[in-house]
Amino acid sequence: MHNCYARKYSHILTDGNAQELLTLSDQKRLLVMKALASLSKFMGCYDTWESIKKRYQLKWSYDDGLTFFNAITNGNNLDSMLGWLKDTVSKLPKSDANILIYCTVTGLRPAEACHSIELIHTDLDNYLNKNSTMLEHYKYPQQFIRKTKHAYVSIVNDSIIDLAKNASPRSYNSTRMFLRKNDIEMHMAYCRKIFATYLRNNGIQSEIIDLLQGRISKSIFLKYYYKPELRKDTILVIEKLMTAISILPTFTLEAKAMSKEET
Numbered sequence: 355m356h357n358c359y360a361r362k363y364s365h366i367l368t369d370g371n372a373q374e375l376l377t378l379s380d381q382k383r384l385l386v387m388k389a390l391a392s393l394s395k396f397m398g399c400y401d402t403w404e405s406i407k408k409r410y411q412l413k414w415s416y417d418d419g420l421t422f423f424n425a426i427t428n429g430n431n432l433d434s435m436l437g438w439l440k441d442t443v444s445k446l447p448k449s450d451a452n453i454l455i456y457c458t459v460t461g462l463r464p465a466e467a468c469h470s471i472e473l474i475h476t477d478l479d480n481y482l483n484k485n486s487t488m489l490e491h492y493k494y495p496q497q498f499i500r501k502t503k504h505a506y507v508s509i510v511n512d513s514i515i516d517l518a519k520n521a522s523p524r525s526y527n528s529t530r531m532f533l534r535k536n537d538i539e540m541h542m543a544y545c546r547k548i549f550a551t552y553l554r555n556n557g558i559q560s561e562i563i564d565l566l567q568g569r570i571s572k573s574i575f576l577k578y579y580y581k582p583e584l585r586k587d588t589i590l591v592i593e594k595l596m597t598a599i600s601i602l603p604t605f606t607l608e609a610k611a612m613s614k615e616e617t
Contacts, residue, residue, distance in 0.1 A: 461549035
């Protein structure tokens with residue numbers, strides 16, 4: 355794809371006219387810009403590309419304040435996402451429900467959570483740092499340190515490890531297909547959002563949440579001065595979140611069982 359764009363728009367690097375890029379959609383414009391940036395480096399004229407980019411005010415990101423505002427106010431809120439999670443967990447076998455709960459209490463992306471569960475099943479001694487009681491994802495760069503999506507560590511306790519041990523070691527695609535087969539809407543991405551929102555609502559600093567979700571800022575403050583106590587307060591909130599997720603399905607299943615016995 356990038357090679358096609360590089361050939362089609364290479365004339366911009368020679369004639370310096372990037373007006374046609376302004377007529378493209380934001381998504382396509384970014385793809386063309388990436389192609390031209392790579393081509394300019396190969397041709398040894400990256401300075402020319404930078405000059406063109408500056409002259410036409412071409413930016414790598416086109417999200418503005420209104421976009422973020424709409425995402426916050428018009429998207430699903432914490433209660434609705436928790437509602438989906440609790441309802442879904444109550445419909446699944448325990449081993450499959452545990453995948454969703456584990457994804458939520460670690461804040462990992464769905465595919466990362468499935469990789470993590472597999473490693474807990476197969477390589478826990480190397481994966482878990484017993485002194486800090488953190489899962490060290492960074493030891494497995496192929497699964498967790500990808501081009502734009504990273505995961506470094508997760509704070510866990512015995513309950514979370516047991517949760518993963520009793521979870522089905524399915525891949526993300528297998529989990530997705532299993533939910534679809536059972537006519538359950540696939541919103542596994544909610545799990546990560548619940549983690550971030552719940553922790554922030556319960557007083558955990560955004561810098562800690564970013565770290566646990568693989569977002570590392572390059573700010574001077576974070577690099578040299580911010581030395582938080584990661585575990586103590588965070589694990590208490592995560593345990594609270596675990597209870598919030600698990601308690602309703604337990605009562606629901608017990609109520610269904612009692613109802614069947616009565617009939």
